[in-house]
Amino acid sequence: MKFQFFDCFSNPRKLLQNQLFILFIFLCFSLNHSNYNNNMANSERTFIMLKPDAVQRGIVGDIIKRFEAKGFKLVAMKFMWASKELLEKHYSDLSSRPFFPGLVTYMSSGPVVPMVWEGLNAVKTGRVMLGATNPADSAPGTIRGDLCVQVGRNIIHGSDSVESANKEIALWFNDNELVSWKPAAVNWERTYIMVKPDGLQRGLVHEIIKRFEKKGLKLVGMKLIKAQSQTVAEHYEHLKNQPFYSGLIEYMTSGPVIPMVWEGYNAVEFGRNIIGETNPSESPIGTIRGDFCLFQGLTVVHGAHSVQEANREIGLWFKPHELVSWEPALQEWIFYDID
Numbered sequence: 001m002k003f004q005f006f007d008c009f010s011n012p013r014k015l016l017q018n019q020l021f022i023l024f025i026f027l028c029f030s031l032n033h034s035n036y037n038n039n040m041a042n043s044e045r046t047f048i049m050l051k052p053d054a055v056q057r058g059i060v061g062d063i064i065k066r067f068e069a070k071g072f073k074l075v076a077m078k079f080m081w082a083s084k085e086l087l088e089k090h091y092s093d094l095s096s097r098p099f100f101p102g103l104v105t106y107m108s109s110g111p112v113v114p115m116v117w118e119g120l121n122a123v124k125t126g127r128v129m130l131g132a133t134n135p136a137d138s139a140p141g142t143i144r145g146d147l148c149v150q151v152g153r154n155i156i157h158g159s160d161s162v163e164s165a166n167k168e169i170a171l172w173f174n175d176n177e178l179v180s181w182k183p184a185a186v187n188w189e190r191t192y193i194m195v196k197p198d199g200l201q202r203g204l205v206h207e208i209i210k211r212f213e214k215k216g217l218k219l220v221g222m223k224l225i226k227a228q229s230q231t232v233a234e235h236y237e238h239l240k241n242q243p244f245y246s247g248l249i250e251y252m253t254s255g256p257v258i259p260m261v262w263e264g265y266n267a268v269e270f271g272r273n274i275i276g277e278t279n280p281s282e283s284p285i286g287t288i289r290g291d292f293c294l295f296q297g298l299t300v301v302h303g304a305h306s307v308q309e310a311n312r313e314i315g316l317w318f319k320p321h322e323l324v325s326w327e328p329a330l331q332e333w334i335f336y337d338i339d
Contacts, residue, residue: 045075046122047159047168052110054155059147060113063156066129066143067117076116076169076178084108089171106152114172123158123165130158190220191267192304192313193275197255199300200224204292205258208301211274211288212262221261221314221323229253235316251297259317268310271303 048067050060067074082090087107094100117126131142135154138145148155159165169178195208212219232252239245262271276287280299283290293299304310314323 043118043120044122044162044165045116045118045169046126046165047157047172048115048117048126049157049172050113050115051107051153051155051157052112053148053153055111055113057155059155062147063143064115067115067126070119070125070129072117072119072122072126073181074115075118075180076173077113078173078177079111079113081111082108086171090168116169116173116178123160123162126158127160130156188263188265189267189307189310190261190263190314191217191271191307191310192302192317193260193262193271194302194317195258195260196252196298196300196302197257198298200256200258202292202300204300207292208288209260212260212271215264215270215274217262217264217267217270218326219260220263220325221318222258223318223322224256224258226255227253227257231316235313247297261314261318261323268304268307272305275301275303 050063054060054063064074084104087104088095091100091103091107094103097103119125129143131138131144133144133154134151135144135148136151140146143156144154159168193208193212195205199205199208209219229249232249233240236245236248236252239248242248264270274288276283276289276293278299279296280289280293281295283293285291288301289299304313
């Protein structure tokens with residue numbers, strides 16, 4: 001709505017409309033600010049401990065992966081063999097139960113991994129991720145529902161309240177063992193990567209993107225387009241005297257492509273290593289071409305060979321406003337919903 005201040009003074013109806021609009025904006029802002037503050041208050045820490053059977057079964061990484069994938073931030077972790085005295089304090093609320101001695105013996109039978117995770121509603125969400133105390137009652141998709149079958153060997157402990165979490169964190173960790181940190185934000189070089197028509201047609205886009213993300217590179221530009229012959233010809237201008245040049249242009253314009261720009265430390269070199277050799281038969285297993293390509297005519301992805309070439313190709317395929325400069329989110333952006 002466009003304000004017309006001079007008209008509204010002579011038109012009571014317009015004046016009322018403008019006043020109502022201003023009130024609406026104020027209420028929206030106040031509500032969002034209130035939600036933001038409430039969510040800030042809900043950012044909390046929870047205590048999670050992997051029990052001896054989780055360590056012995058080699059599923060530590062699988063469990064940590066679930067908390068990372070959920071978006072929680074790890075602020076403390078150590079590998080230790082807990083003393084009986086420490087465990088008796090931890091489970092003091094169960095000291096009158098007949099199974100208490102056996103519980104302490106079990107928990108001190110091997111090393112454990114105590115951890116502290118931070119995030120929005122970390123305690124409640126952590127309990128949901130763990131599943132019910134009895135694995136038989138735990139839904140598939142929960143840690144206990146997927147990874148254990150016996151209540152006596154339920155692989156993991158999680159705080160059941162914020163108060164319990166604070167108590168357990170203080171019991172297992174000193175203040176200097178809790179690390180407050182923000183995700184690293186770095187600006188290095190950029191490389192140009194393009195998923196070719198066969199990469200799209202074979203449904204490999206997610207696999208290719210995932211490999212660059214896992215390497216730690218940052219995506220700053222991407223789009224799906226039907227490449228024009230003129231653009232492709234300019235891209236491969238250095239090959240125009242080769243006998244396969246016309247076939248290459250035809251292949252690259254036979255379907256849509258996905259140009260991308262990735263940023264990071266040694267992005268060009270690492271990008272080439274991720275892709276593999278031009279000839280797939282010479283590409284090691286674990287590279288994109290080594291895993292997904294059979295012959296040189298259909299190599300699913302292109303990557304710049306040098307920083308100079310990357311800059312030229314980025315300038316050819318992208319306009320400046322299509323490249324998004326961004327920093328990894330601060331915690332309030334990750335954990336607090338302000339919509």
